[in-house]
Each structure stands twice: as C-alpha cells, then as structure tokens.
Amino acid sequence: MYGPRIIVKVPASTANLGPGFDTLGMALSLFAWIEMAQAPETTITLYGDQMNGVPTDKSNLIYKVAQMVFNEAGVSVPELSISMYSDIPLTRGLGSSASAIVGALVAANALIGAPLSDHKLFQMATALEGHPDNVGASLFGGIVVSAWDGEQADYVRIDPHPSLQALVAVPAFQLSTEKARHALPKEISMGDAVYNVSRSSLLVAALATGQLELISKAMKDRLHQPYRAPLIPGMETILAHASERGALGAALSGAGPTLISFVDAQSGRKQELEQFLVDTLADEGIEAETIWLKPFNSGPQLVQVEEGDDLPLIDRIQSEVRV
Numbered sequence: 001m002y003g004p005r006i007i008v009k010v011p012a013s014t015a016n017l018g019p020g021f022d023t024l025g026m027a028l029s030l031f032a033w034i035e036m037a038q039a040p041e042t043t044i045t046l047y048g049d050q051m052n053g054v055p056t057d058k059s060n061l062i063y064k065v066a067q068m069v070f071n072e073a074g075v076s077v078p079e080l081s082i083s084m085y086s087d088i089p090l091t092r093g094l095g096s097s098a099s100a101i102v103g104a105l106v107a108a109n110a111l112i113g114a115p116l117s118d119h120k121l122f123q124m125a126t127a128l129e130g131h132p133d134n135v136g137a138s139l140f141g142g143i144v145v146s147a148w149d150g151e152q153a154d155y156v157r158i159d160p161h162p163s164l165q166a167l168v169a170v171p172a173f174q175l176s177t178e179k180a181r182h183a184l185p186k187e188i189s190m191g192d193a194v195y196n197v198s199r200s201s202l203l204v205a206a207l208a209t210g211q212l213e214l215i216s217k218a219m220k221d222r223l224h225q226p227y228r229a230p231l232i233p234g235m236e237t238i239l240a241h242a243s244e245r246g247a248l249g250a251a252l253s254g255a256g257p258t259l260i261s262f263v264d265a266q267s268g269r270k271q272e273l274e275q276f277l278v279d280t281l282a283d284e285g286i287e288a289e290t291i292w293l294k295p296f297n298s299g300p301q302l303v304q305v306e307e308g309d310d311l312p313l314i315d316r317i318q319s320e321v322r323v
C-alpha cells in the first residue's frame with residue numbers, strides 16, 4: 001500500500017417509500033466501510049458475513065467502479081488495495097449495491113484529489129445502478145427525490161423529520177432487484193398511474209412539511225408492491241395492518257424482501273409493531289431479523305487516517321460506535 005489511504009463510511013438506503021418507485025429514497029443509519037489505497041498489486045479483502053459470495057478479484061464491483069472514476073478523471077491507477085466491511089444485508093432491499101457503488105466512487109475520487117463533483121458522481125452512480133433512488137440517498141443523505149431521463153439525473157433533498165424512526169424486518173432470504181423487477185408488468189392503467197402520482201406527491205409534501213399523520217395514506221402504491229407481494233409471503237398483511245399496530249406507514253423496502261415501517265420516536269407501541277412483523281412473517285414460515293434505524297442525514301463520510309496509521313479496517317470499525 002502506498003500514497004494516501006482513504007476510508008469512506010457510507011449509509012444504507014431504502015428506496016421507493018411505497019409509491020415513489022425509482023424516485024424516492026432515504027438514507028438509513030446502517031453502514032458499509034470501504035478502504036482504498038494504491039498498491040503494487042490488487043488485493044480485495046472483504047470482512048463480515050454480509051460479504052459472502054462477493055468476488056475478491058478485479059471483477060469486484062468496487063474495483064470496477066474505482067477504475068471508472070480514474071478513467072473519467074484521466075488518470076491511471078491500475079492496482080488497488082481495497083478492504084470492505086458492511087453491516088448492510090446483501091440483496092435484501094437496503095441498497096447494498098448502491099452503497100458499494102457510492103462508496104467506491106467517493107473513495108476513488110478522494111484517492112486522486114477529488115477532481116469529480118458530487119453532481120458528476122451522482123450521474124455515474126445512477127447510470128451504474130439503473131435508477132437514482134438508492135444512490136441519491138446514499139450519496140446525499142436524508143430523503144432524496146430524484147428523476148432520471150436516461151442521461152441526466154436531478155434531485156431535491158429533504159431533511160427527515162427528527163421524530164422519524166424506521167423499523168426494518170429483514171427476511172432470511174435474498175431477493176435480487178433483477179428478479180423483483182421481472183415481476184412487474186410492462187404497462188399499467190391510467191387509474192393506477194393517477195393513484196401513484198397522487199400518493200407519491202402527497203408523501204413528498206407530507207415529509208417536507210413534517211405532516212407525519214398523512215404518511216400512512218400517502219405510502220400506498222399500485223405500481224410495484226402488489227406485483228412483488230407473491231415473492232414475499234406476509235407482506236400484504238403487514239402493509240395492510242402495520243398502521244393499526246403503531247406504524248406511521250409501511251412499505252416494501254426497495255425491491256425487497258425487507259419490509260420497512262416508519263414510527264414516531266415517542267411512540268409507546270414499538271414493541272407491539274415489532275412483534276406483529278416478526279409473527280406475521282413467522283406465520284408464513286419466514287424468519288426475519290428486525291433492526292431499529294434512524295434516517296441518516298448525511299452521505300459518505302471520509303474517516304480521518306493519520307500518516308503511518310495502518311490499523312486494519314476491521315479493527316478500526318470494531319472500535320466505532322454504531323449510530
């Protein structure tokens with residue numbers, strides 16, 4: 001390893017928030033860490049159970065994305081030492097691929113003196129992911145409303161209401177975005193389009209103005225959740241009844257299978273909601289891990305590394321306080 005050693009901490013994200021398919025995203029207080037430095041030969045070290053099955057050669061997403069940054073900036077850094085640790089469950093709807101892409105873009109850019117703007121990184125991340133919702137949230141933090149026309153991505157960021165908390169139920173099976181997108185119809189009716197435009201617009205306005213009592217109605221969707229429901233047994237029941245069990249609103253997180261509920265931090269019904277999610281999934285024979293999270297207000301953070309400090313990434317993270 002030589003030259004500067006960059007460590008980036010990047011948040012997970014939940015996409016869609018119900019009706020905002022490929023449009024709305026929120027960063028969450030669950031993180032991945034990526035370390036990058038120039039090296040005589042490429043090595044990729046992955047820590048943690050979440051990384052099982054991820055390649056450790058130059059076909060790794062982090063390595064490939066870093067090379068795109070160097071090409072874009074017109075510099076050559078062929079060999080890299082990369083390490084990654086992640087608490088973000090892989091292929092579960094919490095934006096693991098977006099976090100890896102955003103983390104790799106930011107780390108590689110920092111390694112060469114940050115010639116690319118955040119705007120440019122957002123364009124690259126959106127093209128790589130195929131939609132702007134998860135990458136926008138991971139890159140800018142908070143709630144991100146975005147649109148992409150295939151060439152240009154635009155966004156507006158909203159600060160999440162300070163009382164907003166999230167409970168995710170992460171089923172013990174993976175569901176790739178690719179498979180979950182295959183379940184969607186090619187065309188939808190005008191009625192369903194209007195239904196979603198109105199809910200998504202209401203949701204954005206409610207989130208922007210802190211009218212959390214509107215979230216339950218505003219998080220309804222007819223574009224993707226009904227078609228994905230057969231892939232996630234128990235989902236229909238949870239989405240239909242979560243608000244009766246203390247949730248402000250509930251949705252499929254990204255392409256699933258994770259289910260996300262929003263809760264007022266002051267609510268006295270958190271345990272009841274958590275039990276409802278676990279029991280409903282268990283009734284369908286699905287084990288799920290529940291995690292309480294907060295919306296996360298910022299994008300990737302560069303972790304300060306002193307010159308000569310060669311503490312391995314995993315030891316550094318173990319001493320970090322998880323937010």
Ligand SMILES: Nc1ncnc2c1ncn2[C@@H]1O[C@H](COP(=O)(O)OP(=O)(O)OP(=O)(O)O)[C@@H](O)[C@H]1O
Nearest residue numbers: 061090091092093094095096097100176177254255
């Ligand atoms: N750190 C990583 N290194 C290499 N590949 C990764 C990494 N993180 C994620 N991936 C790739 O991304 C895939 C998961 O992407 P996918 O879009 O299916 O799910 P997700 O991003 O976890 O969920 P969602 O997009 O629904 O929020 C993994 O199977 C893996 O191929």
Ligand SMILES: N[C@@H](CCO)C(=O)O
Nearest residue numbers: 015021022177254255
């Ligand atoms: N908007 C995307 C998010 C998952 O990557 C989808 O629902 O397919």
